[in-house]
Amino acid sequence: MQNRKQEKQNILMSAFYGYIGEHHVDNICDEIDSLKEEIDKIEIPETLDDWFDGYVKNARKKDNQKRINVKMRSISSKTAVILLVLFLSFVTLTFSVEAFRIQVFNLLFMDHDEYSNVKIEREPAEDKTIIEWDHYYYPAYIPEGFYIESVSDLANVRQIKFRNSSGKYIDFTQIPNGTYVSLDTEGGEKKDVEIENRKAVLTVKEGKNILFWNNEEYSFYLTSNLELEKLIFIAESLEKK
Amino acid sequence: MLFFDIVIDDDNVRKKIEQIYNLYKKLLFYTAYSILKDYHEAEDVVHMAIIKICNHLDKIEEIECNKTKAFLVILVRNIAINVYNKKRRITDIDMERLTDLEDENINPEEYMLKVENAEWIARKLASINPEYADVLVFRYTYQFTIEEIAYLLNTTEGNVRVKIHRARKVLHEIMKGEYFENAE
Numbered sequence: 001m002q003n004r005k006q007e008k009q010n011i012l013m014s015a016f017y018g019y020i021g022e023h024h025v026d027n028i029c030d031e032i033d034s035l036k037e038e039i040d041k042i043e044i045p046e047t048l049d050d051w052f053d054g055y056v057k058n059a060r061k062k063d064n065q066k067r068i069n070v071k072m073r074s075i076s077s078k079t080a081v082i083l084l085v086l087f088l089s090f091v092t093l094t095f096s097v098e099a100f101r102i103q104v105f106n107l108l109f110m111d112h113d114e115y116s117n118v119k120i121e122r123e124p125a126e127d128k129t130i131i132e133w134d135h136y137y138y139p140a141y142i143p144e145g146f147y148i149e150s151v152s153d154l155a156n157v158r159q160i161k162f163r164n165s166s167g168k169y170i171d172f173t174q175i176p177n178g179t180y181v182s183l184d185t186e187g188g189e190k191k192d193v194e195i196e197n198r199k200a201v202l203t204v205k206e207g208k209n210i211l212f213w214n215n216e217e218y219s220f221y222l223t224s225n226l227e228l229e230k231l232i233f234i235a236e237s238l239e240k241k
Numbered sequence: 242m243l244f245f246d247i248v249i250d251d252d253n254v255r256k257k258i259e260q261i262y263n264l265y266k267k268l269l270f271y272t273a274y275s276i277l278k279d280y281h282e283a284e285d286v287v288h289m290a291i292i293k294i295c296n297h298l299d300k301i302e303e304i305e306c307n308k309t310k311a312f313l314v315i316l317v318r319n320i321a322i323n324v325y326n327k328k329r330r331i332t333d334i335d336m337e338r339l340t341d342l343e344d345e346n347i348n349p350e351e352y353m354l355k356v357e358n359a360e361w362i363a364r365k366l367a368s369i370n371p372e373y374a375d376v377l378v379f380r381y382t383y384q385f386t387i388e389e390i391a392y393l394l395n396t397t398e399g400n401v402r403v404k405i406h407r408a409r410k411v412l413h414e415i416m417k418g419e420y421f422e423n424a425e
Contacts, residue, residue: 014381021382023363024374025311039271048284052262
């Protein structure tokens with residue numbers, strides 16, 4: 001009860017102090033008014049105005065920066081949401097639509113394939129065997145990436161097999177004229193071509209080209225899954241060793 | 242030149258502080274200079290005051306009025322007095338006496354709340370110690386917290402409490418009639 005009474009008295013006194021304060025405010029203002037002329041005469045240093053201008057300008061700059069930051073934060077969060085939605089859609093499509101999944105996997109495999117090719121092209125192919133014959137023909141031009149996989153010499157039938165890493169092959173066979181050899185050209189499409197102004201026969205069968213021609217000494221066969229133009233280059237580049 | 246962190250958040254606030262500065266810059270500078278008698282120090286005090294005003298702009302409802310004018314004068318005057326005291330190594334308040342803070346019980350009836358004498362009491366208090374009158378106004382008229390007053394007047398909360406306590410004590414003495422013999 002005593003505390004409550006004291007509390008009420010304190011409220012009353014606080015209000016009274018406030019009321020006295022109001023008079024103090026009025027007294028200050030009266031004093032200022034009496035000094036008005038003197039106050040108006042005072043010269044303000046220019047540096048004070050400069051400081052204030054700089055202060056407000058700086059505040060504006062900081063304010064703009066703050067606004068930009070808020071905007072950027074908002075944009076970046078929206079972008080993150082969009083990317084997340086795209087990623088989730090991609091994942092959902094990959095796992096639920098077979099055609100899409102195949103496309104994705106193909107893309108990945110293709111990439112891997114290209115990577116492998118680049119790696120192989122950097123390192124020159126090395127022959128796995130050496131030719132130790134005398135008096136033989138050898139193509140001066142062999143496409144890049146091919147290496148000699150094997151050589152054989154059976155009853156004057158000499159064969160050199162070239163391979164590359166992507167499954168292409170060139171089998172070059174040379175036989176002294178007059179030797180009987182049977183070639184698997186049955187059912188193939190045949191046509192005449194020219195190699196160094198000499199007549200040659202091309203047979204195209206089951207995705208491979210078989211080129212047959214001869215000179216005064218030898219008959220030659222080139223069997224390959226390379227295109228015809230390259231085979232003709234190879235054939236025309238023969239040199240005697 | 243002084244640099245402080247700026248808290249002017251939007252255009253309206255900026256316009257308000259620009260209006261206050263343009264209207265009262267001479268008064269602010271005059272008040273600070275009349276205490277410090279040094280252009281550079283007076284300028285620094287005005288800087289400090291502007292920054293403090295920016296942090297309490299919400300307390301200023303109307304720019305061109307007696308209440309705002311007096312608030313600015315009290316603010317600059319007290320900052321300037323603090324600067325003056327610090328420069329001359331005068332301690333603001335004897336901190337050892339902070340324990341003497343218990344308010345005596347006040348009975349308004351005892352003083353009969355001499356409402357008609359309020360103006361004279363205010364004048365008397367200010368003549369005894371203007372700082373007491375100023376701190377009382379900040380606390381009871383402008384309704385600032387102790388923490389806010391400490392920030393505005395560049396002093397500690399302990400000092401503010403001591404000043405308010407002493408201001409009330411002097412007021413009670415005035416109201417008891419101890420100073421009435423000097424009444425006009």
